Amino acid sequence: MGRVGPGAVGRAGSVDVYGADPLGEDLQLALYLAYEPHYRALEGVAEDREWDPALLALRRPMEEVFLAELRAAAGGDAGDVAAALEPLLEEPVDGRGVSHRLLAEPDWGRMREYLAHRSLYQLKESDPQLWLVPRLEAGRAKAALMAVAFDEFGAGRAERVHARLFAELMAGAGLDPAYGRYTDLAPATTLATVNVMSLFGLHRSLRGAAAGNFAVLEITSSPGARRLAGALGRLGADERCLRFFTEHIEADAVHEQVMRRDVLGDLLDREPDLAPEVVFGIRATTLLDARWEAAVLAAWDEGRSSLRGPLPTA
Numbered sequence: 001m002g003r004v005g006p007g008a009v010g011r012a013g014s015v016d017v018y019g020a021d022p023l024g025e026d027l028q029l030a031l032y033l034a035y036e037p038h039y040r041a042l043e044g045v046a047e048d049r050e051w052d053p054a055l056l057a058l059r060r061p062m063e064e065v066f067l068a069e070l071r072a073a074a075g076g077d078a079g080d081v082a083a084a085l086e087p088l089l090e091e092p093v094d095g096r097g098v099s100h101r102l103l104a105e106p107d108w109g110r111m112r113e114y115l116a117h118r119s120l121y122q123l124k125e126s127d128p129q130l131w132l133v134p135r136l137e138a139g140r141a142k143a144a145l146m147a148v149a150f151d152e153f154g155a156g157r158a159e160r161v162h163a164r165l166f167a168e169l170m171a172g173a174g175l176d177p178a179y180g181r182y183t184d185l186a187p188a189t190t191l192a193t194v195n196v197m198s199l200f201g202l203h204r205s206l207r208g209a210a211a212g213n214f215a216v217l218e219i220t221s222s223p224g225a226r227r228l229a230g231a232l233g234r235l236g237a238d239e240r241c242l243r244f245f246t247e248h249i250e251a252d253a254v255h256e257q258v259m260r261r262d263v264l265g266d267l268l269d270r271e272p273d274l275a276p277e278v279v280f281g282i283r284a285t286t287l288l289d290a291r292w293e294a295a296v297l298a299a300w301d302e303g304r305s306s307l308r309g310p311l312p313t314a
Contacts, residue, residue: 018059022069023291027062030189032120032183034059034196039124061201070196076284078276081264084212084282088219098293099227101300102240106234108173113306114228115170116182117296120165121194122244123179126152128194129217131201132210137270144262148218148255165244172241176312185307189292196288200281208274211267212281218255219287225249 020027031043035049036042049055073151080260095104102111126149133149136142154160167177176182200210232241299306 004112009060017065020065022065023188023192025065025188025191028188028195030064031059031066031195031199032191034062035195035202036180038198038202039127039177048267063114066192066195066199070284070287071280073287074214074280079276079279081212081268081278081282084279085215085219085260088216088282088286096297097224099224099231100297102231103227103234104183107232108235110236110300111231112173112175112311115173115175116185116311117190117292119170119175119177119182119187120180120190121197123163123177125162125166128197128201129210129214132207132214135204135207135210136267139270141266141270141313144266145214148214148258148263151251151255160247162244165247168240169244172238180290181305182311184311186310187295187306187308189288189295193288193292195283196284205234206277206281207282208271208277209281210265211264211274212278212283213285215259215264215278216282216285216289218259221248222250222253222256 003137017027017030033042034055036047037047041047046180089236098114102114129145130149133142133145150156152162154162154164158164170177197210197213200213225245229242229245229249232245264278268278296306305311
């Protein structure tokens with residue numbers, strides 16, 4: 001499974017993926033492209049391929065090996081959701097994350113790389129999480145999740161939709177804000193952080209993991225947004241660059257409480273047997289995020305790009 005142009009996508013066939021690296025570039029890119037018809041059109045791929053049985057048959061074994069790897073890495077089936085979330089509620093003492101580095105050592109080149117990585121998700125922000133909505137019973141969890149999503153999609157104002165704000169941030173940073181523009185530059189560590197959202201969201205059996213994933217995103221967003229807004233301020237970025245992160249500082253601080261108390265709280269009151277899956281979603285998300293951060297920082301420490309190739313500007 002290698003990288004090919006979009007016009008080369010043909011009928012999905014039988015591919016043996018069980019010997020592939022579950023977190024490697026070939027499998028993660030193939031899985032990302034297999035999910036993409038659920039979000040946007042792929043050039044050269046008919047829209048009715050979204051639910052093509054042959055494509056689903058190709059995707060399923062890739063999901064199985066990815067999921068098996070995540071379960072093995074997450075370890076155990078402990079169902080203590082509060083304990084799983086607790087480390088995320090405190091700022092790390094060492095401050096060694098990517099946002100910490102960008103704040104401490106502001107650099108436009110590295111900031112643009114960061115934005116290119118994140119564009120794979122942020123230009124579809126909260127789209128994967130909305131698949132969780134029909135999986136929830138009518139009640140507090142569903143209502144609370146929709147309240148969070150309402151904010152993510154601009155609270156009724158098109159100009160405030162978070163994906164749109166991120167596109168404006170990219171343009172202000174000298175990047176091309178077109179959806180999917182930097183997919184070909186994304187390494188496996190980046191692809192995996194987005195694929196896990198699609199994997200959890202598209203399977204009702206993984207609704208607990210999807211809820212855990214969404215909780216991690218909202219809990220960790222606000223502190224990181226504050227650091228990144230500070231980094232952009234130190235770089236002299238204009239207001240349209242800052243708007244995306246300043247929007248997340250306050251909003252996601254509230255969302256964190258809503259996700260923990262109302263979404264997870266009500267979900268587990270109704271379906272207590274989902275607790276181990278919620279914990280799995282939390283652990284899998286934090287593990288993949290940690291792998292991504294480690295890879296980016298290692299590349300920067302070695303004086304090379306964290307992307308697969310040079311980053312063209314808009």
